[in-house]
Amino acid sequence: MNDLADVESIFLAALEKDAPAVREAYLHNACGPDLGLRLNVDRLLKAHEQAGDFLRGPLTTSTAAVDEPCTWEAPGATIGPYKLIEQIGEGGMGVVYVAEQARPVRRRVALKVIRPGMDTKQVISRFEAERQALAMMDHPNIAKIFDAGATESGRPYFAMELVRGVAVTEHCNKEKLSIRERLELFVLVCRAVQHAHQKGVIHRDLKPSNIMVTINDGAPVPKVIDFGIAKATGPSLNENTACTAFAQLVGTPLYMSPEQIALSGLDVDTRSDLYSLGVLLYELLTGTTPFNPETLRLATFDEMRRIIREDEPETPSTRLSTLGASRTTTSAGGSFNARRLDRSVRGELDWIVMKALAKDRRRRYETAGAFAADVTRYLTNQPVEACPPSAGYRLAKFARRNRAGLITIGSIALSMILAIGVLLASNRRIQSEKTRADEQKARAEADFRRARDVVDRIFTRVAEDLKKTPGMEQIQRALLDDALEFYQGFLAEHGDDPEVRFEAARAAHRVGSIYFLIGDYEKVERPMKEAIELLDPLIAASPGETSYRVESAESHSDLGQLFNMTHRSADGIVERRKTLERYEKLVVDLPENATFRRRLASTRCNLGLCLSADGETQFEESERHLRASLAEWKQIQADLPGLPEDDLELSRMHHWLGNLLTRTNRIEEAEREIETALAILQKLFESDRKAAYIGARFAHSKSYLASLKSDQHNFEEAVRLRSEAIAILEPIAAAHPHVFYYRRRLDLGYYELAWTLWKMGRIPETEMMFLKGLKHTESLVVEHRGTDQHLGRLADKLYEYGMFLDERQRLQESADLFRRSIEIYEQLAVKPFSPNRFQNAVLWYCTLCPAPQFRDEARAVRLAKQLLRQNPTVAEYWSLLGMAQCRQGDWANASEALQKAVELDSTDPFAPLFLAILHWKQGDKEQARSEYDKAEKISAKCNSDDFHLRRCRSEARALLGLEPAPLRKTGKPDPDLVGPPRIGPG
C-alpha cells in the first residue's frame, strides 16, 4: 500500500510530461521497482484521460471515452460514390483528397475527411440543416459544397468543388501584388462573403487557407471554400464547454473573433466573419496577423482568449514601421517601396482595418458589403466611413490595458468618472455645436457614442469582475446603482435619442439580471420594469427595430422568472403572457427567424408549465399552451428538419403533455402522448441504432408507458413494453459495458419485468426473470469488483427474490436467499465508509423480515436511534424505530416515534399502519380503525409492489379482524404476525 501523497505527486508530475517517452522515463525512475505504486499511478493517469466532465457539472453521469485509432484512407480507396485519387492537403481538421465521382455525374471533387473525435451524426445532421441555404449560394467566388456523408469508419466527409489554387496570402506574395491589387482581390472576397450572408450562411472559419486563388484566363480569381463546414463541425451550443471548443480552436485562433473565442454561448453572427476578414486584410497589408501566432501558440487557453478579447493590436502602419528592416523578408515587401506602403496604409486604411477588428461587434462594419464599399471608397479616393480613434476610444483602450488595475475600487471609480466626464463633455459639444457645420456635429456625436461605449464597457466589467470577487457585492451594487442613475440622468437630458434610450434600457435590464444572479430578488423588479418602460415608446416609434422588441420580450421573460422564483406565480404568469405576446409578433413579422420561433415555442411551454404548477384550476389553459407549444415545435421540425435536438425537444413536449394528462387523470390521452414521444424516439433510434443515449431514452419512455399500463392493470401491455425496453437495452449495454447508466437501466428492466409478471401471477416466468436479473447483477458485481454499490444491489435483489419464494411458501429456499442477502448487508454496513443505505437495509430486515429467525427488534431500535442521532429529520428512521418498538410492546415510545414519522412525512403508510396495530393492542379499537383507514388511503397512492407494505397491511387487517390471519406452511397462523410481540432474535 502506498501513501496517497506519493501517488499524487508522481501522478501530477507525470501529467506535466506530455511526450509519452518522457513520461515513461519519468515513471520508470519515480516508481522504481515498486510495481504496486506504478500500477496505481498508471490507473490514475488513465482515469484522468477518461474522466471527461466527471464532477465538473452537477449530477452528470460519466462515460468513459473510447479511443479510436487515427488512420486515413489511402488513395485508390472509395468513400461513398467517390474514388480517392490523391491527397492534396492535411490540416487541423482533417485531410483533403482529390476524388473522382462516377455517379450521378462524372467529375472531380475535393473530398475533405474530418479527423476522428466528432459526432458524425451530429455533423451530418447540422450540415443537412444548412444544406438548403448552401444550395442557394451561387457565386463565382464561392466553391460549391456538394454533399456530406460518413466514411465506413464513421468519420464525416464533405465533397466540394475542386479548387486548384494557392492560399490568397501566398498568391499575393508570390505575385508581389501591389497594395491596390491586394485590395481589389480583397473586395472580391468581401462580396463573395456578402453573397453568402445574404443567403443566411455564415462561414465561421475565414482564413487565408480557406480563400484560394486560381488563375482564370490570366486573371486571379479568389474562391472562398469550406462554407458550411465550420458550422457543421463546430461545437454545438449545449456542448460549448471550454474543452470541446478548445479542440476546435486548435490551429486557427488567429482569425477568430473575440465573441467566437469567448465561448460565451453568444450567437456568432455575420459580424464575426467581418472580423476574420479584417484579420485577412491586416495580413494582406502587413504580412503579419494582428496577434503573433507564436505568442498565441505558447499562451495557455485562457491567456489566448484574453489576448484576443482584450489586447488591442497595433495599427497596420505601426506594425509596418516596427517590422522595420525585417519587412523586406515578409510578404508585403517587394514591388513597392516600404515608405510608400507606410504612407498609404497610415490613416484611412488603418481606420478601415481597425474598424473591422473592433472587439465589440456593434462597432464593426454592418455588412461585408459595407466593408467592401469602404475599401472601394479608399481605392477611388473618396472619404471612408471608418473614423480615427478619438479620446473616448483611447480611454477604452486604457481600460482594457489596465484591466487588473481596474479591479481595485479606486480605479474603477476613477475610470467611471473619466468616462462619464468624456461623455458629458461630448454631449455638451453636441448641444453647443448644433448650429455649426454638420460635419463637426457628426464628429461630436461619434465621440459621444464612443464615450458611451466606454461607460458601457466599464460598467459591464464592473459587473462581471466583481461577481467573481468574493465580498465585493456591496461595491458592485453601489456602482451598478450609480450607473443606472447615470443612464437615467443622461436620458433626461438626451431622451430624444433612441440609441441612448435603448442603451439605458439595456443597462437597466442588465442591472436587474445582475441583482437576479446575486440573489437580491427585491431589487430586480424595479430596473427590469424600467427597461420595459424605456423600450415601450421606442418600439412604438420604430416598430421595425427588432432589437428593441427582443430586448423587451427578454425583459418580460426574466421578470416572469423572478416572479416564479419569489412565488408570485400570478405575476409570473402575467409576464410570461407578455413575453409570449412579443415573441408571437416577432415571429409573425420575421417568420424566417428560427431563433424567435424556438423562443416562442419554449416561452409557451413555460407559460403552460407555470399555469399547471399554479393549481388545478389552471390545468385547462395550461394544456392549451402545452398543446400550442407542441404544435410550434412540430412546425419548426417540419420546416427545419434534421436537427435531432429539435426532435428530442418535440418528444419531450409530448412527454410533458402526457404528464399533465396523467395528473388530470386522462390516462388514455396521456398514453397517446407518451406513445407519440415514443414514435419520435423510435425514428431517431432507427436512423442511428448506435446512438446509445437515444436508445436509452427510448427504452426509458417505454418503461414509463409500461408503468402507466401497469397502473391500470393492463399487465399484458406492460410486459410487452418492458420486454421491448430490455431488447433495446441489451445490445446497448453489451456495446458499452463500461457505461454504468446503460447497464443499470437494463438491470432495472429485468426486475421491473419480473415484478409485472409476478403481479400477473405468471410465476415461472417471474422466477426466470429474477434469475436473469440476478445473473446480470452478479456479473456487474464481478466486473466492477470493489465497487460496493453493485454488491448492495445484489443484496436487494436476493432479498426480493427471497420475498417472492416466501410468498410461494418455498421457505427453505427463501431463508437461504435472505441469509445471503443479509450477509452482504452486514458486510457492507460495517465498512468504515458505508453509506447509511446498508445500515438502513439492516434496519428494515431486523424489523420486518418475513423469516422470523432473521428479525432482531432490539438491534433495530439501537440502530434506528443511532441513525437518528446523525439524521434527525429522516422520517423513515422514525417510522422504523416506532415499528420495532411496537414489536417490542414498548407502546409509549413507539407511539411517539410513529407520530414523529407522520409529522415528517405524511406520505408514509407504515407509520399509521403501526399506529393502528398499537392502538388495537392497547384496546382503543376506534382509534385503531381510524389510523388503519388513513394508512389505506396513503397505501392506495403507494407502490403496490412494496412487499413489506403488503405484509404489514395484511397483518393489520388480520389483527383488526378484517380478514383471516395468513398461514405459514406449518398450517398454523404465523405467531409473529398475530401473537404477542417477541423480543430478541428468533
Place this chain on the structure above:
Amino acid sequence: MNDVTRILSAVEQGDPTAAEGLLPLVYEELRKLAAQRLAMEKPGQTLQATALVHEAYLRLVGDKDAWTWNSRGHFFAAAAEAMRRILVEAARRKNRIRHGGGRARGELDDGCLLTEAPSDDLLALDEVLTRLAARDPVRAEVVKLRFFAGLTMAETAQVLGISLATAERYWTFARAWLYAEMADPDRPPSG
C-alpha cells in the same frame, strides 16, 4: 440575527465547535428550497444543486455583514455536506428496499424527469468519496466543496486555507482517483 448568523459570529469569535450546529439548519433550508424549486423548475432541466447552496447562503447569511472566509468556509463546508446528504438520501429513497424492485408511483409524477440522474452513480460516488475522506479528508473536502457546494477553485482554496495551486493539485488528483475507483474494473486493491 438568525440562528445561522449567530453561529457564524460565534465562529468568528473563536469558537470553532459552534460550527457543528450549522449542519441541521443548512440541511433544513436546502431541503425546503429544493422542494420549492422542484415544483417550479422548467422541464428538461435538472435541479442545480450548487445553485441552491448559493441561494441558501444568501437567504440564511445574506451579505449585510462582511463575514471572514473562516466563517463563510464553515457555512459552505456544512452546505456541501448537507447537499451531499440530501442527494444521497434522494438516491437512496429511490432504491430503498421497501419499494422493492418496482417503480415507486411517485416517480411517475413531476419529479420523474427532473431527477433523471442515475441514483446508483451518485451512491457510488458517495461511497468512493467517503472512502477517500477516510484516507485523506482534505482532498475529499476539495471535491465536496467543488461538486456539492459549487465553489470555485479560488473559493475552495480560501475555505480550506490552502494555496490555489495546492487546491488545484488536490482536485486533479481526487477527480482521477474517484473516477478510477468508480470506473476501473481491473483496479488493483485500492490506493
